Amino acid sequence: MLLVVCVDLDDDVGRKTDVETPVVGRDAVEDAAVKLATADPEDSDVNVLFQGVHLADTITDQRVEVAAVTGNEKGDVRANRAVGDEVDEVLAGLATSEEVKALIVTDGAQDESVIPVIRSRVTVDGVRRVVVRQAQDLESMYYTLKQVMNDPETRGTILVPLGILLLIYPLAILADLLQLPGEVLGLSSAAIGFYVLGRGLGVGDKLDATVDRVRSSLYAGRMTILSYVVAAALLGVGGITGVETLDAVRGRTAGDLGVLQVLAALVYGAVQWFAAAGVTTSLGQITDEYIAGRLEWRYLNAPFYVVAMGMVLYGVSAYFLEFVSLPFLAATLLSGTLLGVASTLAFAVAETHFGGDAEDDPDRVDPAN
Secondary structure, eight states: OEEEEEEETTOHHHHHSSOOSSEESHHHHHHHHHHHHHHOTTOTHHHHHHHHHHHHHHOOSSOEEEEEEEOOTTOSHHHHHHHHHHHHHHHHHOOOOSOOEEEEEESSTTGGGGHHHHHTTSEEEEEEEOOOGGGHHHHHHHHHHHHHHHOHHHHHHHHHHHHHHHHHHHHHHHHHHHTOHHHHHHHHHHHHHHHHHHHHHTHHHHHHHHHHHHHHHHHHTOHHHHHHHHHHHHHHHHHHHHHHHHHHHHHHOSSOOOHHHHHHHHHHHHHHHHHHHHHHHHHHHHHHHHHTTOOOGGGGHHHHHHHHHHHHHHHHHHHHTTSSOHHHHHHHHHHHHHHHHHHHHHHHHHHHHHOSSGGGOTTOOOTTO
16 A cells, blocks of 8 residues: 655644644545645645645555645654654554555655654655745755754854955945054954864864863862962963063163073062962862862872972072072972972872772772762
8 A cells, every 4th residue: 555645744734724633535635735725825735735635546556545744833853753643643544454655745855854754654665845846946945044044053154254254344344434444354354264263173162161161160169160260360470470570680680681591580480479370279189189089199299299390490590590509509409309209208108008099998988978
C-alpha cells in the first residue's frame, strides 16, 4: 500500500478550519482542502492537500491511501513530534496486512524538515514538493535566509561586518563635515579588521569560556578570583612605581642610561609590589585547594619562592643602580637561596611525615564537608 502523506507543519488546517487532524481518506482530505481554501485562498497548504488527492486519483497500479498530518503553529521541534504522533495514529488505523510505503507531499523546504521523523516510522518512496511555479525559487531563498537569520553564529558572522560596511558611508559624510575623514575611515577599517581577526582566532569563544569560569568561581566562593583582582591592582601600582623610579634615576644621572640600568630601575621600583601580587595569588590558590580537599604540602612553597625571587631581584637591581654594595648583593642572594631551600626541605619533611595528597590521607577531614 502507498500512503500519500500531506504535511502541514504549522497546522494551518487545524487553526483555520474546524477539521480535526489527522485527516485520513481521499474524500476527507478533499473536504479539508476545500475548507482551508475557503478560509484562506492564499495558503500554500491548499495546494498540498489537493496534490495528495490528485495523486490518490492518478496512481492506479497499487492501493493508495491519502492522509493529512499537522504539527503546531510554531513549526519547531515540537511540531515535528506532533507530526510523528499523527503519522503513528494514521499507520495504526490502516486496515491492511500489506507493506506500507509513504509518498510525502510538502509545500517547501521548511515542511521537509519533518521527513526524517516520518522516515523513522515508515519507508519513504519519495517526496513531492508542491508550490506555485513562479514562487518555488523565491520560497526556497526565503526559507534559507530565515534559517540564516535565526542562527546566532551565522547571524553574527554575516550581519556584523555588513553593518559596519554600511555604516562607513554615513560615517564618511559625518567625518567630512567634521573635517576628520582619515580618522573615521581608519577606525571603521580597524573595527572590521579586529572583528574578522577575532572571529578567525576564536576570541569570542575564549571570552565566553573565561566569563563562564569567572561566574562559576564567584558562585562557588573561590578566593582565587579575589586574589587575582588584588594582584592586578598590585601589579598596576608596581608598574607605576617602576616608571617613577626610572624617572628619578634619570633625573640624578647626567648621561644616558644603559639598557641594564633602565631594566634595573624598573625592577627596583616594581619588584616589591610584584612580589606582593605573587604572594597574594599563591595564598588564594592555596586556600581554594585546602577547601576543595586537594591541598598538598608542596603547594605551600609558592609564597616562599615568590619572596625569595623578590629578594634576589631587589638586590641585583639595587646593585646595578649602585644603591648597595657588593656585600649586600651577596647577602641578598644567599638569603633568597636559603629561604627557597629551607621551605622546600621543610615542606618535603612535612609531606613525608604527615602524608601528601589529601585524598590519600585517611585521617584527612575535608573541610568542605
